[in-house]
Amino acid sequence: MIRLTRRYRFSAAHVLARPDWDDARNTEIYGKCANPSGHGHNYVLEVTVRGEVDPQSGRLVAVPKLDAIVRERVLALLDHRFLNRDVDRFETEVPTAENIARFAWDALKGEIAPSILDRIRLVETENNAVEYVGAEEEA
């Protein structure tokens, strides 16, 4: 079994707060990230795929093709955006690291056959990262 991980970067702004919660509750859950004006991060997105190495090419996946899919389906939508305002899904869902990772999983799942999407890792700051593994794809 082999896994290949590609690392991508994007910069985005967000607010972590629910309008139906008061400030005390938002701050308890989200800390400083609840500031209503918004703030931002340099996100690192790590996309991991797994499968078998092709015996001829010695590769698990054609990397230029994988990069094109991630750019089109994820980075083009998130990079240099204010997530709560510019991305449909985050108008209702709070754009936490957890939810951004799920957004990337949903956007890429089933798109990179014959490889299988193995996991999404999203690094929000040098001290905070999440890793998401969604429901298994049918490869």
Added chain:
Amino acid sequence: MIRLTRRYRFSAAHVLARPDWDDARNTEIYGKCANPSGHGHNYVLEVTVRGEVDPQSGRLVAVPKLDAIVRERVLALLDHRFLNRDVDRFETEVPTAENIARFAWDALKGEIAPSILDRIRLVETENNAVEYVGAEEEA
């Protein structure tokens, strides 16, 4: 399934040597770390928790609360200490990276419900790290 990893840092000194072993045996197992005066490291402690994302908050865990628990139960005891002398457990147990990771696991296990402690990773130098997964918590 989602995992969230927080990265913390502490600086500490230690000696890796058993008083009941001679120098040759200590050097065979511990290399340069056996110098009896002690030396030190900038440790990076990565605490990973797993569980379900709360559908309202979009978070796995309240990060400010998690940080407070790790600071109180681990960092306050290890940061800027000489581990063999200042920490009870390391008066008898050799403070290897392996044992420091187990110390952190034992200190945090069961303390972060409803999330589950998934693993502890301790980076001792840029070339040396351990990852510890203890007996499963009862969540």
Added chain:
Amino acid sequence: MIRLTRRYRFSAAHVLARPDWDDARNTEIYGKCANPSGHGHNYVLEVTVRGEVDPQSGRLVAVPKLDAIVRERVLALLDHRFLNRDVDRFETEVPTAENIARFAWDALKGEIAPSILDRIRLVETENNAVEYVGAEEEA
């Protein structure tokens, strides 16, 4: 001559665009950063001071005191903010990396005597950084 550099971090959102320029001009100068909704970064702020080492303490500066000044005069104003909206100076001045570095210089100049503020370095992304040296302080 000795210099000491402390590294601080803050996360903020900004827009790089002038309202009196059209989109084509803004994009020519600012690239993707001109998106009017805003985006954000994990900024690294490096504050360098210089002077003589105190022969007794062996230190150039009392680091806890320097940290307190930087936190109060810079980080408290910029961290987890939308710079164009939450910081007076950036309501009129475009919050480029260059201007944020000058903001930090102006906030710290003359505040850390007997040391002298040597330079401010602001790292905006892993590929973009500025270094600012303002008019010499009178030490």
Added chain:
Amino acid sequence: MIRLTRRYRFSAAHVLARPDWDDARNTEIYGKCANPSGHGHNYVLEVTVRGEVDPQSGRLVAVPKLDAIVRERVLALLDHRFLNRDVDRFETEVPTAENIARFAWDALKGEIAPSILDRIRLVETENNAVEYVGAEEEA
């Protein structure tokens, strides 16, 4: 269960192209790496072993011994080499990151008892890495 990871570095050149494929096919699969003159990388090799912590030493493995094995069986063959020309196996197999990781696995499997080789991670550039887990060793 505990895992220990050691990080090693080597610098090498390679070409990613099959002589029996034309340029268009090689470029589709390998991108810029297909340039026939060759190019190179600073590789990072992470060797992870797992097992039980020895209750006396507090260590999973004698690190100086592990380092010596990796240096002799892997680094001495790959460091400062042109892989396609200087390493027998890569005269016929394309030296992709995937295949270099398998080379390291095969070279180390069964050599570090009583520990078990857990995985090989090879970082080729800051944006590209593979992780390989071969057939289970009989420990």
Added chain:
Amino acid sequence: MIRLTRRYRFSAAHVLARPDWDDARNTEIYGKCANPSGHGHNYVLEVTVRGEVDPQSGRLVAVPKLDAIVRERVLALLDHRFLNRDVDRFETEVPTAENIARFAWDALKGEIAPSILDRIRLVETENNAVEYVGAEEEA
């Protein structure tokens, strides 16, 4: 005075050896890099420009334009190349880090007016870097 530094990456192979020197002399000067088959690196190229901040844009330089110049005049010639063979200048000059930095300086000098090229930094491995400042440009 303000400086802006952009960080670029390229991967290349090279040999450090003079054909008119014997192996002992080449190894004395170049160490392991003298292996005649070649080896390679992930180079980091840092281009620093200096000048005055434009009071309107708040920028020292139009970054998209600077990036285009560096890509066309430096990266397109060096990335994914075997330097001794694919770059005219390095057929006669040994492609040391020092000489690659001078190559970049010569390629960029005078091309980024009204800013002034301040210095070139080339990071060859995580432990080896050079910084080059050529003869002053006439701005």
Added chain:
Amino acid sequence: MIRLTRRYRFSAAHVLARPDWDDARNTEIYGKCANPSGHGHNYVLEVTVRGEVDPQSGRLVAVPKLDAIVRERVLALLDHRFLNRDVDRFETEVPTAENIARFAWDALKGEIAPSILDRIRLVETENNAVEYVGAEEEA
């Protein structure tokens, strides 16, 4: 003018406190580093030399020779030591980052002719570094 920087690492323990000062004074100047048991760091030592590139070799300095000098005159004395106890100079001088940098300068000055020692940079933690330039060598 060209500068070459080599990066070395060592791990050491130290205490920052003067025995003739009380705890309050030591904590004011040194913060948590004043804990009398000691603590430690993974230090990064950057040695920068400058001079002219040799037109034949394309190198400023024979790197293997420079490495040997730094290992013998600095690293062998500091690596895996408790600085206050194991290094003569630090029995009386407080082993601050500033004083360790001066130690390295004094040990290397005049030893690497025909190159000139340009500066010493010592990184103590990811947030704390000093840079020292001593009295000019007579080259």
